[in-house]
Amino acid sequence: MREEQVTKHILKWLMDSGWKIVCYDFPQSGTGRFLHPNGSSSKNQDSINPDIVAVKNNTCVFFEDKDRFYYPDYQKVNLLITENNYTEAISELLKGYDIKRIVYGIGFPTTVYSDKAKEANGLVDFVIGVEEDGTINKLYLRNEEDFFKMA
Amino acid sequence: MYRVWYSTESFADYIIDHTHLKKEKVVKNKMYESDANNPGKFHTTPDHIRKILYLDAPDCIVEKDNEPIFSIEVTTEAGTGHNAFQRFARIAAAVENSVPAFYIYPEGAIVSRKVRSKIDYTLESKDGKDIVSKEKQEVISKWDEINPLIFRALEAVMSVYDIPALLYYFPSDITKYKNKAEKSPNFLNKGLKYDSDIVRYSGCPDSSGQSMKKMFEALNEILDATEKSGVIPARKKLLKNIKIRDQRNFMQMEFAKKSGGASPDTMSPLSAVTYVPSEYVLNYLSKYEDNDYQIGELLRSREKTAIYQCNAKFRGDPYPGALAAIDYLACREGKTFEDRRNNLILVFGALTVDKKNKTISVTDENSSTIKDFFDAVQSSAKHNLLTKNYDELKNKEIPRYLMQVRYGSTYSKVKHIRVFSYFADAILFPDGSMWRDG
Numbered sequence: 034m035r036e037e038q039v040t041k042h043i044l045k046w047l048m049d050s051g052w053k054i055v056c057y058d059f060p061q062s063g064t065g066r067f068l069h070p071n072g073s074s075s076k077n078q079d080s081i082n083p084d085i086v087a088v089k090n091n092t093c094v095f096f097e098d099k100d101r102f103y104y105p106d107y108q109k110v111n112l113l114i115t116e117n118n119y120t121e122a123i124s125e126l127l128k129g130y131d132i133k134r135i136v137y138g139i140g141f142p143t144t145v146y147s148d149k150a151k152e153a154n155g156l157v158d159f160v161i162g163v164e165e166d167g168t169i170n171k172l173y174l175r176n177e178e179d180f181f182k183m184a
Numbered sequence: 185m186y187r188v189w190y191s192t193e194s195f196a197d198y199i200i201d202h203t204h205l206k207k208e209k210v211v212k213n214k215m216y217e218s219d220a221n222n223p224g225k226f227h228t229t230p231d232h233i234r235k236i237l238y239l240d241a242p243d244c245i246v247e248k249d250n251e252p253i254f255s256i257e258v259t260t261e262a263g264t265g266h267n268a269f270q271r272f273a274r275i276a277a278a279v280e281n282s283v284p285a286f287y288i289y290p291e292g293a294i295v296s297r298k299v300r301s302k303i304d305y306t307l308e309s310k311d312g313k314d315i316v317s318k319e320k321q322e323v324i325s326k327w328d329e330i331n332p333l334i335f336r337a338l339e340a341v342m343s344v345y346d347i348p349a350l351l352y353y354f355p356s357d358i359t360k361y362k363n364k365a366e367k368s369p370n371f372l373n374k375g376l377k378y379d380s381d382i383v384r385y386s387g388c389p390d391s392s393g394q395s396m397k398k399m400f401e402a403l404n405e406i407l408d409a410t411e412k413s414g415v416i417p418a419r420k421k422l423l424k425n426i427k428i429r430d431q432r433n434f435m436q437m438e439f440a441k442k443s444g445g446a447s448p449d450t451m452s453p454l455s456a457v458t459y460v461p462s463e464y465v466l467n468y469l470s471k472y473e474d475n476d477y478q479i480g481e482l483l484r485s486r487e488k489t490a491i492y493q494c495n496a497k498f499r500g501d502p503y504p505g506a507l508a509a510i511d512y513l514a515c516r517e518g519k520t521f522e523d524r525r526n527n528l529i530l531v532f533g534a535l536t537v538d539k540k541n542k543t544i545s546v547t548d549e550n551s552s553t554i555k556d557f558f559d560a561v562q563s564s565a566k567h568n569l570l571t572k573n574y575d576e577l578k579n580k581e582i583p584r585y586l587m588q589v590r591y592g593s594t595y596s597k598v599k600h601i602r603v604f605s606y607f608a609d610a611i612l613f614p615d616g617s618m619w620r621d622g
Contacts, residue, residue: 041194048382055372057382057386061191062387063387064378064386126372
């Protein structure tokens with residue numbers, strides 16, 4: 034399953050569950066939004082390009098999607114959770130929405146959710162698995178009362 | 185049977201579902217750009233598709249019974265300056281293989297820039313009024329509009345090949361929000377309108393937009409003509425088709441309207457072109473001649489030379505597409521590079537024309553060096569299987585080996601090397617030169 038298909042299945046699931054898509058991206062889609070670090074003057078250096086950003090009620094979700102388990106993505110997501118390097122860009126992106134909580138996580142094919150992937154769970158707020166037919170699996174949730182109760 | 189080759193499946197579905205292809209039996213295949221980009225897969229691409237991909241890969245090629253019918257390239261980038269030509273080589277590649285090309289390009293895209301401005305404040309004090317200057321930074325959003333020369337370049341391609349090369353605007357808010365970009369309902373998407381079905385048609389233009397409806401009509405004209413007459417007979421009559429003529433006329437009017445009477449020579453990339461007598465170039469290259477070697481006939485056969493100056497470190501985009509466009513705008517009179525009125529030379533460096541000594545010079549101002557060109561060529565060596573013995577090849581490498589036996593490193597070089605070496609009669613650096621003898 035390609036990253037494009039992972040992203041599209043998750044988009045459909047979120048939209049069917051009443052989420053509003055703020056932005057999305059997959060290879061060659063041309064739709065990505067670059068978020069620059071606070072105080073950055075360089076064009077795209079250290080910018081991030083989230084694969085899905087969606088909002089529902091007062092919650093926002095950020096997805097980093099891949100067609101495989103990729104540890105650097107977990108590290109990237111963890112930096113978003115623990116550091117405040119992109120607060121300006123994220124505020125600008127979510128201007129117009131009343132957001133009280135942002136959760137950050139990973140999307141990939143369910144088949145790649147290996148033991149190695151499980152060990153990295155603590156770095157992110159959630160891991161969503163996708164099957165070929167579009168079935169969504171909630172593989173890991175840091176907080177059970179999290180946004181997935183709304184999904 | 186129809187086959188759709190695609191870079192993203194969303195776009196393939198978009199074209200199929202909005203044209204007469206939806207009534208046909210259609211197979212979809214992922215397209216691999218080159219042996220350099222996709223060494224494990226490219227060799228599986230049929231030969232007739234590879235020929236179109238040689239220079240650069242469009243987003244979609246539709247074929248019937250192994251004969252390409254049309255290609256489509258879509259971009260969301262602001263088309264100012266050189267940018268409008270960044271993908272031009274893909275259009276040229278299709279049309280040079282007699283395949284009609286469609287180019288979806290924004291009429292404008294919103295770009296936000298930080299701007300510093302000085303503001304004077306008047307402060308009243310007990311001594312009188314003081315003027316105080318303060319620097320303010322603000323973000324200004326405006327539409328970066330398409331370089332109208334792209335329409336001329338596409339018209340030139342159509343004139344040379346008698347094959348449609350049509351541009352349709354990516355739907356946007358520019359008409360209604362031209363002077364108030366910040367109010368554009370699609371501001372977050374640079375003012376561009378995407379299709380509402382973002383799951384099935386992710387990243388695709390709004391199919392309800394007028395320009396897209398017209399494009400679908402034109403594509404249907406080609407499909408219908410193909411069904412009626414066959415691919416090749418239909419192709420020959422396409423420029424006579426009214427819907428295609430209408431779009432060609434629209435493009436010509438857009439050039440006239442947007443250029444506002446300005447000379448094409450003042451627009452990028454022609455503004456970076458210097459014309460010299462070919463004698464000057466031959467005098468410059470004479471340093472490479474000796475008793476055993478003289479520069480060949482090709483450069484001597486044309487009185488004038490168009491020199492495209494890229495005063496920058498050697499790199500690809502946007503220069504390859506711009507070079508391809510300059511060929512059609514300023515040099516080409518026929519279907520191959522041999523059919524040129526003027527030589528076409530690419531310079532990486534600062535060009536100076538010395539009329540007194542009837543020569544030119546190329547100096548380094550931005551770290552331009554021929555070594556970068558050679559490094560890029562040599563980097564393709566890692567894809568070369570031809571140095572291997574049979575027992576060193578993995579089974580899956582055998583068909584790729586056979587492709588390389590036939591084509592050498594044709595498809596293994598990076599894109600900008602392929603395009604530069606295809607279009608340029610000579611490439612000059614401050615520290616070295618390369619040229620064609622024939």
